[in-house]
Amino acid sequence: MNPKAQILVVDDEQEIREVIVEYFVSHGYDAIGAASADAARSLAAEHLIDLALVDIHMPGEDGLSLARHLRERYAQVAIVMLTSADTVVDRIVGLEMGADDYVSKPFDPRELLARVRSVLRRTSLSRRAELGAERVRIGRCVLDLAAHRLTDPEGTEVPMSPLEFDLLKALAEHPNRPLSRERILDSTGQREWAPFDRSVDLRIMRLRKKVEPDPEHPKYIRTMRNAGYVFLPNGE
Incomplete structure (x- = not known):
């Protein structure tokens, strides 16, 4: 609890x-x-x-x-x-x-x-x-890792790109552990992204709009200064 x-x-x-x-x-x-x-x-x-x-x-x-x-x-x-x-x-x-x-x-x-x-x-x-093991609650949504689906509280599928899925999957597989942009790129296999450009940040912003109850004040996908991003399952 x-x-x-x-x-x-x-x-x-x-x-x-x-x-x-x-x-x-x-x-x-x-x-x-x-x-x-x-x-x-x-x-x-x-x-x-x-x-x-x-x-x-x-x-x-x-x-x-x-x-x-x-x-x-x-x-x-x-x-x-x-x-x-x-x-x-x-x-x-x-x-x-x-x-x-x-x-x-x-x-x-x-x-x-x-x-x-x-x-x-x-x-x-x-x-x-x-x-179960293949489904992870992220904020207001549930990520189905096996089916590559994100659903909202009503069970409606939330559209997301393959890259957005890869980002959520990387965060979900490392809860409570800050992931640097470079580590995220390695986890998603998107090595063509530059770790210091804004690609990761922009996609994180889009994902927050989908999973956070209040995207302006994110509780579940947090920015860690000088460390990257961290997924907090309990929003704490």
């Missing part, structure tokens, strides 16, 4: 939302809040969310509808529903919508944290088993 997993807290009650966000941040997580389903949809499209805490009863689009959207669009996102203590039907429907767990309001933050940790452990292990 990545201790820096990103948590999306969706609750229309500002005080509750802010308390939960602050609590998870204080325990080493990245956490962001959304006051409505619309805001949550936007944040889910912009960030690589690991788990969404979703209040069922909100004005406008409710949490059940949002959970259905998240499950259909972002299969990798774990979902924990926040429900009222006496609404058994809501809990049943939430689980049927694809929620991984639920917590009844009012709740002890320690219980919520324990539930979230448990869900993240299960979903993290599941994702690792699902991907």
